[in-house]
Amino acid sequence: MDAKRLEHFRQRLLAELRRHTENAQHNQADALEIAMADGVKDAADLSFQDVEQEIEYRLSERESSFVSEIKEALRRIEEGRYGICENCGKPISERRLEAMPTARYDADCQALIEAQRGPEETPTL
Ligand SMILES: [Zn+2]
Known part of the structure; x- marks a missing residue:
């Protein structure tokens, strides 16, 4: 992901953080x-x-999990890991990130993980 796109997501996450x-x-x-x-x-x-x-x-609980998800995503930006699936290492599609800027996994891995764990409440921004 180029710096401009990364900054776009960073701003979105910061705005969400402020709101929460x-x-x-x-x-x-x-x-x-x-x-x-x-x-x-x-x-x-x-x-x-x-x-x-x-x-x-x-x-x-919902509110504090929002905040920690957002902080985690901001840390991933700082560390250059943002937009990379934490499970398989493939890039997460930007369309998915637009819909859910805190996404940690690509759609395939998310589905896999949810199938294993049972549905988990995923914060939507
Ligand atoms: Zn993956």
């Missing part, structure tokens, strides 16, 4: 409010651990 990080921050503010409304009189009474636990609980 904003969601996470929003959840964090909600979590604090809920923890405070939850019988605790004021924020000073909340231990840091309470808040952390609440945030963890509120931050949906």
